[in-house]
Amino acid sequence: AELSDRVPLIWLSLAECTGCSESLVRSTTPDISTLLFEHVSLEYQEVLMAAAGDQAEENLDNAMKAYKGQYLLAAEGAVPTANNGTFLTIGSKAETGVSLIKRVAADAAAVICVGTCSSFGGVQAARPNPTGAKSVGTIIDRPVVNVAGCPPNPANITGTLMYFIMFGRLPALDIFNRPKWAYGARVHDNCERRGHFDAGEFVTQFGDDNAKQGYCLFKMGCKGPYTYNNCPTERFNAHTSWPVLAGHGCIGCSEPDFWDDMADFEKP
Ligand code: SF4
Ligand code: SF4
Ligand code: F3S
Structure with a gap:
């Protein structure tokens, strides 16, 4: 598919273990190559992208400018807030996770929290939570979808992305903002x-x-x-x-x- 047919996806790695990225690449319906070549244009993803260093940061900035208001944002990991957020700094400017997620979420079409860390704080936020880790939804000023699980099933990640890509809106959510189609049953x-x-x-x-x-x-x-x-x-x-x-x-x-x-x- 042409790039114009694919939805730009920016995936941020916050305070996480990369298990959710591992889950993503094990998707079967669609598989990861079909997802990447047919449905999304993966603009930034620290585990999978070829770019590193300055070039990676430049790619993120370019994608945010070129696809302002159109890109999907997937967030993996909790957001450390203690000590002015400095328990998590990313990139050459040592930007905190708090600053990064606010900046990238501001112009996203939708924000999808992948995993229990970004959805609810996860293991980082467990007592006594020395880094003041919080969920993404408590940091940014807009609604989020919580694809919970540690890690979530790959079908729940790709299914939520594909729902947005196919219907241009987010699926119905439960009281914890989890998609009902995946989290509706015990x-x-x-x-x-x-x-x-x-x-x-x-x-x-x-x-x-x-x-x-x-x-x-x-x-x-x-x-x-x-x-x-x-x-x-x-x-x-x-x-x-x-x-x-x-x-x-x-x-x-x-x-x-x-x-x-x-x-x-x-x-x-
Ligand atoms: Fe890792 Fe679990 Fe957090 Fe995903 S939700 S980043 S698998 S600890
Ligand atoms: Fe767990 Fe038993 Fe319920 Fe299965 S039936 S979910 S093993 S308590
Ligand atoms: Fe998690 Fe229980 Fe499923 S531990 S993976 S929700 S069986």
Whole structure:
């Protein structure tokens, strides 16, 4: 496709672990090459772009000027605010994450928070949060879409991008600004172990006979009953598996403050 047919995408990396970028490149529907060659023009993405240093900064500035009001902004990572934001500085001018996200969000067509860090603060914002990490939505003065998860399913990232590209607007959102099409159902309600939960058949120790039977992981701390996400139906790694199928309970990674509110992850 011509560049004019593709939607410019700027992806910022804030206080993050790059797991969300890793998830993006594992997209299958569409796959990452179809996404990049047919649907988006990736103007800036620190993991994938060829440019480095001054040239990378120049590309960002040029894209913001050329596609003002038209580019999609994806933000990965929380925004450290303590110490005037200096726990995160980026580029040759040592710009803080606070300044960068405000500047780039101001002229974006839409802002998509990719992952629980940018959506809700994530692990960076867990107690005692020494860097004063906050979600992107609390820093910028405009609505955001929260594609939650640590990391989110690649389908939830590309699906949200493709929704905007196809319909020119954002999808319906839940009370935490998560797209309803991906986060509308509880993990527990689509879990293949749910029949065992209803029958009172539980794993009580990892590796026990009940674990071998695929019984419910609730007593091993599964947070599926409190978590909204499409992991059981979408699965990860080209629809191969997901945490509960692999034998560990859900830790609630798409919920706000799950690091504080849902730990200890292996206790009910
Ligand atoms: Fe990493 Fe999880 Fe944060 Fe994504 S949401 S940047 S995977 S810690
Ligand atoms: Fe619910 Fe978790 Fe048991 Fe599945 S394993 S039925 S999500 S409590
Ligand atoms: Fe996260 Fe639970 Fe899915 S831990 S990946 S929401 S199964």
